[in-house]
Amino acid sequence: MALALCESGRKHSINRDTRDQYFKAFTKDFTTGENFKGPDRELRTVRQAMIDFLQNHTEGNRPPACPALDPIRPSDVFSLIDNRDGRYMAILFESNSSYVGREVILDLIPYENIAVKRALAVDGAALGKLGISSVPSCYLIYPNGSHGLINTAKPLRSFFSSYLKSLPDVRKKSLSLPAKPNEEENSEVVVWREFDRSRLYTADLESGLHYLLRVELAAHRSLAGAELRALKDFITIVAKLFPGRPPVRKLLEMLQEWLANLPLDRIPYNAVLDLVNNKMRISGIFLTSHIKWVGCQGSRPELRGYTCSLWKLFHTLTVEAGTHPKALDDTGFEGDPQAVLQVIRRYIRTFFGCKECGEHFEEMAKESMDSVKTPDQAILWLWKKHNLVNSRLAGHLSEDPRFPKVPWPTPDLCPACHEETKGLDSWDEGQALLFLKRHYSSDNLDHTYSAALGGAGDGGGLAEAPEQEGGPALPEKPGDQGARSLHPPSVPPPRPGLSARPRLGRGWAGAPGRGEAEAAVPLLGMGFSSLDMSLCVVLYVASSLFLMLMFFFFRVRSRRWKARHHHPAV
């Protein structure tokens, strides 16, 4: 709860077993706390009691991180306008009994470049001057001195808080990170791409697919058994449901058909890579070999990126399955509402580089994936679990201060999704489902910044070194501290085609060795891949057998003919 953020001394705590006890910050003497006896034990009542307790006890031994919770006078707003301090100043006008102002003040504690105050709607003249006709309302003074009422769809705490958090330059205070050892790395220039949070960017999905197929899978030298089945099923689902551009869809379809018709029970990863790189130079097939994050950009190279794009891909797949019921016909997955989720689950378990993340996901899947009975429930299941992950990771070192982990969609993206029930934020799941179907649909795909579509063989051309702008947020080696579980390896980006295997960080299961990477080098300098060479060997053996058969066939025939010729029937 936000209250805990105010204290640098003891924590206020609630003993839920018996009665609520509160401990003042910086209490030195032994104490059993102060009892609270409210009218009920509802969450809202307890939360408001905590706010009262915090507000009342702060006079003497005030925790330095705790902002003032007492109201200012409405007329003080005018002096705040005159004496601005370069930050945003938000003033919540509310009635005497309202807690919205204090809740928004507490919600914004972890954010910088903004201060929030509250005022009671008692001075009609001042309210009139400010144009306030109803409460609660939020009056905002901008850093440049302009000011006015803000417009939110509903006058609720979550809407005010979300609006204020999303103001330009309002960021989560960053937790101190260990300094990077290399000065040069710090001076890396990252070009920022402006984007619209309400759109889904093709560049993110395609960069994610490139990473998945050419980097994440490359940690597996060869694929057999359960791994191969997990890959086949995942590629089937993606090939049938990926809503992106036709050349990428065609590549996925080709890969899926190849995997589906494979007579072998073990394949080298290089064979997959050859297809992804379109070594056969089939026209109309293309997947970028460049990473270009747009909606998944991080404010630092090690933040966001791949894992963000993976979530977006997964949501897109569940939504496509929910909105195109026939898409999985003839795949063996038709009619199974859990199919997409179960295939995603096996991908995460088998291939996702962040093992710790995979374990968390598996726990959630074990707990409730079986309860999914319709494609719409599958969409909602993934959405809810993603929000659970968001709340678990809020405040984590892997959180990008520019993209705080908050329940999604935020009220500005989907006002209809948010409700307040008994004073607590709640979701309208029907509206959330509609929103998810819109947001993750092909109609919402934005091709801005996506790679120019190359001709045959351009995807992963041999001479092409991939650009890796912003750096992907690589899942990191298992076993490292959770907080640092998504750091990029300190290695150059992979070179698809030529030694196509990336040099991955320690601990990645099956990270390829040098010898294997060299196996992907074109053989005989003639552009033959290992797939081409194995096909040649098979053809060679088959034609030799055929020639030998023909030889014996004609030999036997000519002997019979000779025998008949020398001993004619009488």
Ligand SMILES: Cc1cc2nc3c(=O)[nH]c(=O)nc-3n(C[C@H](O)[C@H](O)[C@H](O)COP(=O)(O)OP(=O)(O)OC[C@H]3O[C@@H](n4cnc5c(N)ncnc54)[C@H](O)[C@@H]3O)c2cc1C
């Ligand atoms: C399956 C999986 C499990 C993970 N588990 C862990 C873990 O245990 N520990 C860890 O440190 N990291 C984990 N990660 C990574 C982590 O969840 C984030 O991807 C990463 O921190 C980057 O966060 P982000 O800000 O880009 O937003 P992300 O959480 O990656 O979200 C990407 C985008 O999806 C949209 N979005 C956000 N929430 C939702 C939602 N509820 N429904 C639909 N769309 C939404 C938003 O547009 C957001 O920008 C996991 C990733 C995946 C794919």
